[in-house]
Amino acid sequence: MTSTKKFSRRSETRPDEVLDAAMAVFSEKGFAAAKVEDIARRAGVSKGTVYLYFASKDAIIEAIIERAVAPVASGALPRIAAYEGDPRQPIAMLLRTIGTLLSDPEKLAIPKLFLREGMNIPAIADIYRRDVLDRAIPVLVGLVARGVAAGHFRPVDPELTVRSIVGPIIAHVALSEVFGIRPADGLALDRLIDNHLEILFNGLAARPPEPGP
Amino acid sequence: MTSTKKFSRRSETRPDEVLDAAMAVFSEKGFAAAKVEDIARRAGVSKGTVYLYFASKDAIIEAIIERAVAPVASGALPRIAAYEGDPRQPIAMLLRTIGTLLSDPEKLAIPKLFLREGMNIPAIADIYRRDVLDRAIPVLVGLVARGVAAGHFRPVDPELTVRSIVGPIIAHVALSEVFGIRPADGLALDRLIDNHLEILFNGLAARPPEPGP
Amino acid sequence: MTSTKKFSRRSETRPDEVLDAAMAVFSEKGFAAAKVEDIARRAGVSKGTVYLYFASKDAIIEAIIERAVAPVASGALPRIAAYEGDPRQPIAMLLRTIGTLLSDPEKLAIPKLFLREGMNIPAIADIYRRDVLDRAIPVLVGLVARGVAAGHFRPVDPELTVRSIVGPIIAHVALSEVFGIRPADGLALDRLIDNHLEILFNGLAARPPEPGP
Amino acid sequence: MTSTKKFSRRSETRPDEVLDAAMAVFSEKGFAAAKVEDIARRAGVSKGTVYLYFASKDAIIEAIIERAVAPVASGALPRIAAYEGDPRQPIAMLLRTIGTLLSDPEKLAIPKLFLREGMNIPAIADIYRRDVLDRAIPVLVGLVARGVAAGHFRPVDPELTVRSIVGPIIAHVALSEVFGIRPADGLALDRLIDNHLEILFNGLAARPPEPGP
DNA sequence: CATGAATGAGGCTTCATTCAT
DNA sequence: GATGAATGAAGCCTCATTCAT
Numbered sequence: 001m002t003s004t005k006k007f008s009r010r011s012e013t014r015p016d017e018v019l020d021a022a023m024a025v026f027s028e029k030g031f032a033a034a035k036v037e038d039i040a041r042r043a044g045v046s047k048g049t050v051y052l053y054f055a056s057k058d059a060i061i062e063a064i065i066e067r068a069v070a071p072v073a074s075g076a077l078p079r080i081a082a083y084e085g086d087p088r089q090p091i092a093m094l095l096r097t098i099g100t101l102l103s104d105p106e107k108l109a110i111p112k113l114f115l116r117e118g119m120n121i122p123a124i125a126d127i128y129r130r131d132v133l134d135r136a137i138p139v140l141v142g143l144v145a146r147g148v149a150a151g152h153f154r155p156v157d158p159e160l161t162v163r164s165i166v167g168p169i170i171a172h173v174a175l176s177e178v179f180g181i182r183p184a185d186g187l188a189l190d191r192l193i194d195n196h197l198e199i200l201f202n203g204l205a206a207r208p209p210e211p212g213p
Numbered sequence: 214m215t216s217t218k219k220f221s222r223r224s225e226t227r228p229d230e231v232l233d234a235a236m237a238v239f240s241e242k243g244f245a246a247a248k249v250e251d252i253a254r255r256a257g258v259s260k261g262t263v264y265l266y267f268a269s270k271d272a273i274i275e276a277i278i279e280r281a282v283a284p285v286a287s288g289a290l291p292r293i294a295a296y297e298g299d300p301r302q303p304i305a306m307l308l309r310t311i312g313t314l315l316s317d318p319e320k321l322a323i324p325k326l327f328l329r330e331g332m333n334i335p336a337i338a339d340i341y342r343r344d345v346l347d348r349a350i351p352v353l354v355g356l357v358a359r360g361v362a363a364g365h366f367r368p369v370d371p372e373l374t375v376r377s378i379v380g381p382i383i384a385h386v387a388l389s390e391v392f393g394i395r396p397a398d399g400l401a402l403d404r405l406i407d408n409h410l411e412i413l414f415n416g417l418a419a420r421p422p423e424p425g426p
Numbered sequence: 427m428t429s430t431k432k433f434s435r436r437s438e439t440r441p442d443e444v445l446d447a448a449m450a451v452f453s454e455k456g457f458a459a460a461k462v463e464d465i466a467r468r469a470g471v472s473k474g475t476v477y478l479y480f481a482s483k484d485a486i487i488e489a490i491i492e493r494a495v496a497p498v499a500s501g502a503l504p505r506i507a508a509y510e511g512d513p514r515q516p517i518a519m520l521l522r523t524i525g526t527l528l529s530d531p532e533k534l535a536i537p538k539l540f541l542r543e544g545m546n547i548p549a550i551a552d553i554y555r556r557d558v559l560d561r562a563i564p565v566l567v568g569l570v571a572r573g574v575a576a577g578h579f580r581p582v583d584p585e586l587t588v589r590s591i592v593g594p595i596i597a598h599v600a601l602s603e604v605f606g607i608r609p610a611d612g613l614a615l616d617r618l619i620d621n622h623l624e625i626l627f628n629g630l631a632a633r634p635p636e637p638g639p
Numbered sequence: 640m641t642s643t644k645k646f647s648r649r650s651e652t653r654p655d656e657v658l659d660a661a662m663a664v665f666s667e668k669g670f671a672a673a674k675v676e677d678i679a680r681r682a683g684v685s686k687g688t689v690y691l692y693f694a695s696k697d698a699i700i701e702a703i704i705e706r707a708v709a710p711v712a713s714g715a716l717p718r719i720a721a722y723e724g725d726p727r728q729p730i731a732m733l734l735r736t737i738g739t740l741l742s743d744p745e746k747l748a749i750p751k752l753f754l755r756e757g758m759n760i761p762a763i764a765d766i767y768r769r770d771v772l773d774r775a776i777p778v779l780v781g782l783v784a785r786g787v788a789a790g791h792f793r794p795v796d797p798e799l800t801v802r803s804i805v806g807p808i809i810a811h812v813a814l815s816e817v818f819g820i821r822p823a824d825g826l827a828l829d830r831l832i833d834n835h836l837e838i839l840f841n842g843l844a845a846r847p848p849e850p851g852p
Numbered sequence: 853c854a855t856g857a858a859t860g861a862g863g864c865t866t867c868a869t870t871c872a873t
Numbered sequence: 874g875a876t877g878a879a880t881g882a883a884g885c886c887t888c889a890t891t892c893a894t
Contacts, residue, residue, distance in 0.1 A: 014857085030333040032245045036885065046859050051886065116332040118391050119325075120243040129392040137394065154415070159396050160408040163388070167380030174383065175376070178331050179342040181350065183372050195373040202367070203416025249868060259876045261871085270868065440878085456759040458671040462864065472880050477865065542758040544817050545751075546669040555818040563820065580841070585822050586834040589814070593806030600809065601802070604757050605768040607776065609798050621799040628793070629842025675889060685855045687892085696889065 015053045018043045019067060022060045027109045031061055031117045061117060061124060068110045069131040081139045087147035088201055091140075091165060095197065098169060099189045112177055137162060153204045161204070168196045228266045231256045232280060235273045240322040244274055244330045274330060278337060281323045282344040294352045300360035301414055304353075304378060312406045315386060325390055350375060366417045374417070381409045441479045444469045445493060448486045453535045457487055457543045487543060488553060494536045495557040507565045513573040514627055517566075517591060524595060525619045538603055563588060579630045587630070594622045654692045657682045658706060661699045666748040670700055670756045700756060704763060707749045708770040720778045726786040727840055730779075730804060737808060738832045751816055776801060792843045800843070807835045 021043035025034045036057055040047045054060045076097060083090040102108045118125035144158035144165075172192050175181040182188070234256035238247045249270055253260045267273045289310060296303045315321045331338035357371035357378075385405050388394040395401070447469035451460045462483055466473045480486045502523060509516045528534045544551035570584035570591075598618050601607040609617070660682035664673045675696055679686045693699045715736060722729045741747045757764035783797035783804075811831050814820040821827070 032333070035883090047886085048859050048888085049857075052857070052859095055886095057885070112332075115387075115391070119329040119332070120245065125392050129394065133388070133392055133394060154411070156412060157404065157408045160385075160401070160405045161412065163381040163384040163405060164409050164412050167382070167384035168376040169380070170387065171376040171380030171383045172373075174328075175346070178328065179338050179346055181342060181346060188373070191370065192373045192376060195370045196377050198367070199369060199374065199377050199416035200412065201416070202418070203412035203414070205415070248866090253877095260869090261876050262874085264869070265875070458759070461862090473865090474867085474880050475878075478878070478880095481865095483864070538758075541813075541817065545755040545758070546671065551818050555820065559814070559818055559820060580837070582838060583830065583834045586811075586827070586831045587838065589807040589810040589831060590835050590838050593808070593810030594802040595806070596813065597802040597806030597809045598799075600754070601772070604754065605764050605772055607768065607772060614799070617796065618799045618802060621796045622803050624793070625795060625800065625803050625839065625842035627842070628844070629838035629840070631841070674887090679856095686890090687855050688853085690890070691853075 014045070014049070015063075018045065018050055018053055019060070019064050023064055023109065023113070026061065026064070026113055026117070031121070058123070061121075062127060065114065065124060065127050065131075069128070077135060077139055081142065083143065086152050087143040088152070090143060092197055095165070095169065095193050099193045102173060103187065103189055108173070108177070112173075140165060147204070151206055154206055156204065165200065168192065227258070227262070228276075231258065231263055231266055232273070232277050236277055236322065236326070239274065239277070239326055239330070244334070271336070274334070274337060275340065278327065278340050282340065290348060290352055294355065296356065299365050300356040301365070303356060305410055308378070308382065308406050308410065311382060312402045315382075316400070316402055321386070321390070353378065360417070364419055367419055369417065378413065381405065440471070440475070441489075444471065444476055444479055445486070445490050449490055449535065449539070452487065452490070452539055452543070457547070484549070487547075487550060491540065491550060491553050492557070495554070503561060503565055507568065509569065512578050513569040514578070516569060518623055521591070521595065521619050521623065525615045528595075528599060529613065529615055534599070534603070566591060573630070577632055580632055582630065591626065594618065653684070653688070654702075657684065657689055657692055658699070658703050662703055662748065662752070665700065665703070665752055665756070670760070700760075700763065701766065704753065704766050708766065716774060716778055720781065722782065725791050726782040727791070729782060731836055734804070734808065734832050734836065738828045741808075741812060742826070742828055747812070747816070779804060786843070790845055793845055795843065804839065807831065
C-alpha cells in the first residue's frame with residue numbers, strides 16, 4: 001500500500017526517480033519518440049510533476065547526462081593519469097574496467113544513449129565531450145606519449161593511437177547494439193578485450209617483430 | 214516540343230533528385246527534424262511530388278539506403294574475398310580505400326546517416342546490416358582466418374579481430390563527426406590509417422616480439 | 427453545396443476570412459480566452475489552416491490591427507492636415523466622421539479590441555500607437571496650434587487640448603461599452619458629438635465670453 | 640510569547656497583504672498573466688495560504704475591487720451632491736481632487752486595473768459600475784442640470800455633458816498609460832486639468848461668445 | 853494555520869499526409 | 874504528372890487548484 005493515493009509527497013528522491021524512468025524510456029524509444037507522459041507514467045507521477053523538476057524535455061536528458069557523467073571525473077581517471085612506469089598495465093586495467101562496466105546492460109545504456117542522441121542533438125554531444133572525452137582522452141594520450149618516451153612503445157602518434165586503443169571496443173558495441181551482430185556466444189566483451197590487448201600490446205611493443213639475423 | 218516551360222519534365226531522374234535532396238537535408242538536420250517540405254524545396258519540386266514517388270517519409274530514407282548500399286556488393290569485396298596469400302595487402306588496401314572514401318564529405322555522410330538513424334530506426338539498421346555488414350564482415354573474417362591458418366598471423370580470434378581492424382577508423386570518425394574532436398591538423402584519416410596499420414600488423418605478426426633465450 | 431468537401435481551396439480570400447472570424451471571436455471572448463480552434467471553426471477551416479496563414483495566435487491579432495489600421499493613413503487625415511482657415515470645420519468633420527464610424531458596431535469593435543488587448547499586450551498598443559496615434563495626434567495638434575496662431579482660438583495648449591477634443595467621445599464609448607451605461611435613448615453618439623462640439627467650440631472661441639459693459 | 644519565530648502570525652492582516660501583493664502583480668502583468676504563485680511570493684506566503692483566504696484567483700480580484708471601492712461612497716461625493724450655487728466650483732474641485740489622486744501611481748493603478756480587466760471580465764465592470772459610476776454620475780448630472788436651471792450654464796444636455804467633463808482626463812490617462820504618449824514634460828495632469836477647465840467653463844458659460852449686432 | 857509537492861485538464865503549435873485542381 | 878492548400882492527430886508545456894504533512 002505504498003501509494004494508491006493521489007498525492008503522495010516524496011520530494012527528495014523524486015527527481016532521481018524521474019531520471020531513472022526517463023533513462024529507461026529514452027533507451028527504449030529514443031529521445032524524439034519518447035513522450036513526457038511516458039516518462040511520467042514510468043516514474044509513477046503525473047506529467048505536471050515531471051515539469052516540477054525539469055523545465056523541459058531537453059532538460060531531462062541533460063540532467064541524465066550530468067548525473068551519469070559526474071562520477072567519471074572522480075573515478076579511475078586520476079589514478080591512471082598519475083601512473084608511472086610501463087603504461088601497459090593502466091591501459092589494460094582501463095579497458096577491463098570498461099569491459100566490466102559495459103557488461104551491465106544498465107550501464108551500457110548510458111553511452112548508447114549518448115551516442116544515439118548526441119548524433120542528433122549537438123547540445124548533448126557537447127556535454128559528453130566536455131565532461132567525459134575532454135578529460136579521458138588527454139589522460140590516454142599522455143599515457144601513450146610517456147610510453148613512447150620511456151621506450152616501452154614504438155614511436156607511434158599518441159593522439160592517433162588512442163583511437164586504436166578504444167576503437168575496437170566501440171566497434172564491438174556498435175555492431176552488437178546497433179546492428180545486432182554478436183559472436184556466436186553472446187556479447188563476449190571480455191574475450192574481445194583479451195584478443196584486442198594481445199594485438200595492441202604486440203603492435204605497440206618497442207622491439208620490432210623481426211630483429212633480423 | 215516536350216514543354217513550353219523552362220524546364221521540361223524529367224520524371225526519370227526525379228526520384229533520384231529527391232533522394233539527393235533528402236540525403237542533404239537528413240545529413241544536416243537528422244531524419245526526425247527534417248521536414249518533407251525541406252526535401253521538396255531542396256529538390257525544387259512540390260511536397261506533393263515527393264509523395265508521388267515515395268509513399269512516406271520513412272520510404273525516402275529506406276530508398277536512400279538501398280541506393281547507397283547497392284554498389285557495395287559489386288565493389289572491391291569480391292576481389293578481396295578471393296585473395297590468396299598474405300592477407301596484409303588486401304587489408305591495407307581495404308582500409309586505404311575506406312580512408313579515401315570517407316575523406317569525401319559527401320561519401321562520409323552516408324555511413325554517418327546510417328549510424329545516426331540506425332540507432333533510432335531498427336528498419337534502417339536492418340537494411341544496413343543485411344546489405345553491407347553481412348557481406349563485408351564474413352569476407353574480413355575469412356581473410357583473418359586464412360592469415361592465421363597460413364601462419365601469417367598469430368593465432369587470434371578472427372571474428373573478434375575484425376573489430377580491431379575497423380574499430381580505430383570508426384572511433385576516429387565518431388570522435389570527429391559526433392564530438393568535433395580532431396587532431397590539430399584536420400581529420401587526418403590517412404595518418405590515422407598509417408598509424409593504425411603499423412600497430413595492427415605488428416600486433417598480428419606471427420613471430421612473438423620477444424623470443425626469449 | 428458550396429463545400430461539404432473535406433478539401434475546398436480558396437486561397438485568395440482565406441486569410442481575410444480567418445481575420446474576420448478572429449475579430450469576431452476576440453470581440454466576444456477577448457484575446458486570452460479565445461481559442462485558435464474557435465477562430466478556425468468560425469472561419470470554417472481547420473486549425474491547421476489558420477497556422478498556414480498566421481504563425482501564431484499573436485500574429486493573428488497583429489494582422490487584424492494592421493488590416494484595420496491601413497485605411498487610416500490614406501483616409502481623411504491628409505486632407506485635414508492640409509486644411510487652411512478656421513480649424514473648427516475640419517475638427518467638426520473629423521468628430522462627425524468618427525461618430526458615424528463608431529455607430530457601426532462592427533467598426534466600433536476594432537478600437538474596442540485595441541483598447542481591451544492593448545492594455546495587456548504591449549505589442550498591440552505599440553502597433554496602434556505607431557500606426558494610428560502617432561499619425562492622427564500630430565495632425566490635430568497642428569490644427570489647434572494654427573487655430574490659436576490665427577486667432578480663431580484662445581491661447582490654449584494644443585497638445586493638451588487634443589485630449590479635450592477626443593476625450594468626451596472616448597468617455598462616452600467606454601461608459602457604454604465597458605460599463606453598459608447609456609443615455610435613455612441608446613448610444614446617441616450623434617447627440618453627444620453635437621453637445622460636445624457646442625461646448626468645445628464655445629470654450630475655444632477666441633473672444634472672451636464676457637466682453638465687459 | 641506569541642511565537643518563537645521571527646515573525647509572528649498576523650492572520651488578521653494576512654488577507655490584506657495578499658490583496659496588496661495581488662494588486663501589484665495584476666498591475667504589472669494583468670490578471671490573466673499573473674500567476675497565483677507570483678502573488679504568493681510577493682506576499683511572502685505560500686500558494687496554499689492564498690487559497691486559505693481566497694477561494695480562487697477570481698475571488699482575489701473581486702476582493703481587491705470591493706476593498707478599493709468601499710471608500711468612494713463616503714468620500715467627497717455627498718458634499719458635492721449637496722452643493723448649492725454655481726456648480727463650477729465643485730466641478731473644479733472634483734477634477735482637481737481626481738487629478739491629485741491619479742498622480743499617485745498606486746492610486747492610479749486601481750482604475751487602470753478596473754478598466755483593463757473590466758473589459759474582459761464583466762463581473763468586474765459590474766461591480767465598478769454599481770459601486771462607483773452609479774453613484775458618481777448622477778451627482779454630476781444633477782450638478783450640471785442645476786447649473787443649467789440656475790442660468791449658470793448654457794442649455795446643455797446634462798447627461799452628455801458629464802462625458803465632456805471627465806472625458807479629457809480619461810483620454811489623457813489612456814494615452815499616457817496604455818500607449819505611452821505623454822506631453823514632453825511628463826504626465827502633467829495638473830496642466831491638463833487647467834487647460835481643460837478653461838475650455839470647459841468657457842464652453843459652458845451661459846453668455847454666448849458672440850452676441851452679434 | 854501554513855506549506856509546497858502533486859495533479860491534470862486544456863492550450864498552442866507542428867508537420868506528415870491527402871486531394872481538388 | 875504536378876501542385877500546394879488543407880487537414881487533424883499528436884505532443885509539449887502551463888498553471889489553477891488540491892491535499893498530505
